[in-house]
Amino acid sequence: METPLKNSEGQKIQELCRKYSIYTWSIQQDVDPLAVAKTEGLYYWDYDGRRYLDFTSQLVNVNIGFNHPKVVEAMVEQARKMPFIAPKYAFDKRAELSRLLIEEIAPKNMAKVLFSLAGADANEFALRIAKAYTGREKIFTKYWDYHGSTYGAAMMNGEAIKPSPLPEIGGFIKFFGPFPFHDRSFASAEEASAFYLRDLRNRLIFEGADKVAAIIIEPVTGSNGVIIPPKSFLHGLRSLCDEFGILLVFDEVMMGFGRTGRWFAAEYFDVQPDIITFAKGITCGYVPLGGVLISRKIADYLETNRISCGLTYNAHPMGCAAAIATINVYKEEKILEHTREMAVVLEAELQKIKVKHPSVGDVRSIGLMGGIEIVKNAKTLEPFVPYGITNPGEAMNAFVNAAKLKGVSMFGRGNIAVVAPPLIIKEDELKEALAVVDDALGEVDARME
Numbered sequence: 001m002e003t004p005l006k007n008s009e010g011q012k013i014q015e016l017c018r019k020y021s022i023y024t025w026s027i028q029q030d031v032d033p034l035a036v037a038k039t040e041g042l043y044y045w046d047y048d049g050r051r052y053l054d055f056t057s058q059l060v061n062v063n064i065g066f067n068h069p070k071v072v073e074a075m076v077e078q079a080r081k082m083p084f085i086a087p088k089y090a091f092d093k094r095a096e097l098s099r100l101l102i103e104e105i106a107p108k109n110m111a112k113v114l115f116s117l118a119g120a121d122a123n124e125f126a127l128r129i130a131k132a133y134t135g136r137e138k139i140f141t142k143y144w145d146y147h148g149s150t151y152g153a154a155m156m157n158g159e160a161i162k163p164s165p166l167p168e169i170g171g172f173i174k175f176f177g178p179f180p181f182h183d184r185s186f187a188s189a190e191e192a193s194a195f196y197l198r199d200l201r202n203r204l205i206f207e208g209a210d211k212v213a214a215i216i217i218e219p220v221t222g223s224n225g226v227i228i229p230p231k232s233f234l235h236g237l238r239s240l241c242d243e244f245g246i247l248l249v250f251d252e253v254m255m256g257f258g259r260t261g262r263w264f265a266a267e268y269f270d271v272q273p274d275i276i277t278f279a280k281g282i283t284c285g286y287v288p289l290g291g292v293l294i295s296r297k298i299a300d301y302l303e304t305n306r307i308s309c310g311l312t313y314n315a316h317p318m319g320c321a322a323a324i325a326t327i328n329v330y331k332e333e334k335i336l337e338h339t340r341e342m343a344v345v346l347e348a349e350l351q352k353i354k355v356k357h358p359s360v361g362d363v364r365s366i367g368l369m370g371g372i373e374i375v376k377n378a379k380t381l382e383p384f385v386p387y388g389i390t391n392p393g394e395a396m397n398a399f400v401n402a403a404k405l406k407g408v409s410m411f412g413r414g415n416i417a418v419v420a421p422p423l424i425i426k427e428d429e430l431k432e433a434l435a436v437v438d439d440a441l442g443e444v445d446a447r448m449e
């Protein structure tokens, strides 16, 4: 529940938004959207002048913070010069952005990029390309991972109880990967990794590995729990794909563009997928842009085989201009290096929080992506909401609301609170925000068994 608005302008805006527009992922009668008056850097403000530190970078996308003047300037310039040109043309910003991505940013095996508008459609394109290239139909995806809410992407989602569009499309098969905090029966993460790889290999054989086009995963499961696999699991996936001629696709919509302290998680884990999808951090949401990176062999295939899909706004000039400016900000402000430094602080502070609060069963982080997993019982580690449920329960809501009342906004999924600040956050700001989180966890401690 948001705090009631006192300011009448904010109230009017909220009422009109509620009355005439639909809010996604919601039952309309329950929505109570905060009216946001302005944004700047790490913060947004409501119409009562209250300031919130955005501790999840909105939807883990505003990596360079709000309103960066260089990106805004690039957008204004592009809007004046050429706000739109159809995808079939060549133009300067598309040329420069494609070159930057392939020559400087993507893993070395990537040869070309197909620009989309966002994450879900990037994944739809990846599906189409993988099926066309391999001539195979089946797609394997991992439980817990999220890939988007368009029809095809939703078929890939691995949430336990998901509101799937009906009828479901056949040929999408799920498998489990390691979830270290919940794999407590294994002696080590490596043992868990080997188990899940064996299980997946068996599934591939039983489904007919020669019918499988791609294994599509989030290298680190983001919003559904910050699940960080051991490196051996991702290397094992690469080997399985090589063994059976299957394409390995990393959905890096959330991890790409710096979240792990590298351009891509593929680099962090030292694995070369055949396809990488991205969105979010490439423009930090200033304008929508996503894309699909494809390796040389797939690019060669597309030289002589028609790609039979496209959108009016593929390679949109506003998106390309914003992306170049955003990438320049990452480079000039050494944001990846800074993220790696802040990652050490985040990890250490989260550990302190875990030691202090009996309700914190686990903390984990990679780069500036952290998760705090709450439990009802410190001995048995019984969760507050049942395993697999991604809706937050009462304890999580109380925790998140307490932090928000103290000016730190974050979101909880099931039992896991996500901590993913803009990558520009400084050490003192990070520690201050975590002190608020620490304090707000008292709400969870108080609700334990």
Ligand SMILES: Cc1ncc(COP(=O)(O)O)c(C=O)c1O
Binding pocket: 059, 118, 119, 120, 121, 123, 146, 147, 148, 149, 218, 222, 223, 251, 252, 253, 254, 255, 279, 280
């Ligand atoms: C890993 C991942 N893939 C895909 C998507 C879908 O992206 P979009 O909402 O831009 O369509 C998201 C969104 O959160 C995501 O985190």
